[in-house]
Amino acid sequence: MGIISPAERLTVPTDFCEPVEAGLLTVDLSALVSNWRKLASLSGGAECGAVVKADGYGLGQAAVMRALAGAGCKTFFVANLLEGETARALAPEATIYVLDGVVPGCAPRLAAAGLRPCIGSFAELEEWAAAGATLGRKLEAALHFDTGMNRLGFAPRMAADVVARARGIAPTLVMSHFVSSQLPADPINARQIADFLPVRAHFPGVLASMANSSGVFLPEKPYFDVVRPGYALYGGNPTPGARNPMRAVAHISARIISVRDLSPGDTVGYDGVWKAPRPSRVATIGAGYADGLPVSATAAPEKPAGEAIVGGARCPFVGRVSMDYVVLDVTDAPKGAAERGQWVELLGESIDVEALAARARTIGYEVLTRLGRRYARRYAG
Structure with a gap:
């Protein structure tokens, strides 16, 4: 089925069956892909991943992931184990990060699905290392550092200790999360970047990620190696107060x-x-x-x-x-x-x-x- 115009959407085209439901949700996958490509082009050569949690922001994880993978997206971020298992079935070769990290008892299933948890505590680190020891190999993971969100992640001052205690795993990404990237003038953005830079230096050769949708548009250009947009992919405005640069999805x-x-x-x-x-x-x-x-x-x-x-x-x-x-x-x-x-x-x-x-x-x-x-x-x- 090709792209349908707004007028056609409102009248419901006759080239397919009239829905019996009283509501119709049309998801424009070409607009989704266009948004991903635009964000990739603005990210200074960093890899552009995609956050597909919450059922692809409500639009259908399967359709969203297939469209983005077909466009070349190779790295996806989900919230939890179940989303990760679904993502793995949809994209067998993709890199998939689980933002919840290692929830107690989930390590065997995370490992079996080839998922990479975003680890933010020593308890998680130990559980993931133990799962790897059982399997006879070091398991891959992201290391999450909290530069201001006060939600998940190691404190930046713990970076050296994390390096020492992470020898039982294989870190593939070091990351943090912006508090107010949608407000480019907020000084907390620059402070968070400044706090993240020495953390990154503790992990030479490991990819780094900080920018969400709005982070891609910050004047500091905190692209690092991987950007991970979510909301903007689905047509949300990553630049509140200015014209929305994204297409409606x-x-x-x-x-x-x-x-x-x-x-x-x-x-x-x-x-x-x-x-x-x-x-x-x-x-x-x-x-x-x-x-x-x-x-x-x-x-x-x-x-x-x-x-x-x-x-x-x-x-x-x-x-x-x-x-x-x-x-x-x-x-x-x-x-x-x-x-x-x-x-x-x-x-x-x-x-x-x-x-x-x-x-x-x-x-x-x-x-x-x-x-x-x-x-x-x-x-x-």
């Missing part, structure tokens, strides 16, 4: 299943939180918070509501976002666009993930990773 459409006219004063939805200020026309679409639309996109005083594109017009959510439904005020939509069976855009070219997240007072990462499984899914490109 996720496109969500929903079908109108009911339309009705309201008189002034009529309310909509649970608790009657919205009251029609004029004669109004409203449309109910078959998607709600069970499909990943944030309940916080509900209209509230002094807060913008979520929106949908109906026939080219922006139509706000009215009433509460409920489990299965959202109601739209389509009073000002073009005639004929807001009718039963028509498709409306919730996420895509006109409403990007940042805009939807802002109107729900959340972040785009949450929007993507909570996309529901009830959507019909189309993979384009």
Whole structure:
């Protein structure tokens, strides 16, 4: 199936079966690959890996990994053992790092799948070395140093001790994680880089990695040997406050299943939180918070509501976002666009993930990773 235009996405092309579901998620794999190639081109010759945790940020780990591997991506990062085992089945020759590290008891399965845990404690180090001794070989791993996140990782001052105690494993990567790379003027970025440089010096010949999506755009250019973008691959903006340099990957459409006219004063939805200020026309679409639309996109005083594109017009959510439904005020939509069976855009070219997240007072990462499984899914490109 080729790339389909935004207009085609909204009308659902007739060259494939009309989905019986009331929601449609189209994943533009060519845009995903384009984003990966763009990030690779900006990374100063460093290898560009890909973070594919949380089911490929909600878009489908299998499709995402196949597309990226086909484009040349050779290194993937996942969160946990189960994601790693899935990744190994999808990409038998890839290098796969597990960000959780060595969770107690997981070492045998990590080793069996050829996964490389990101080790950040001496307890993990000992468990991984012991697993290698049982197998009669040194097992590969990343060594994670905490330069400010205070979440996972060795303290930088421990670098010499880590070198001494890591002789039972085979380090292939030394890494850290930015706290505020999306804020290029934040001085913590430069401080973290300064703290990481002496750590890296303790591991000559071992690859180093620090830059996430936003890290690729920092003025300090902290590319080192491997960059590991995630959010930007999937169309998220790695440069908040500036134009998004990435292409949209996720496109969500929903079908109108009911339309009705309201008189002034009529309310909509649970608790009657919205009251029609004029004669109004409203449309109910078959998607709600069970499909990943944030309940916080509900209209509230002094807060913008979520929106949908109906026939080219922006139509706000009215009433509460409920489990299965959202109601739209389509009073000002073009005639004929807001009718039963028509498709409306919730996420895509006109409403990007940042805009939807802002109107729900959340972040785009949450929007993507909570996309529901009830959507019909189309993979384009």
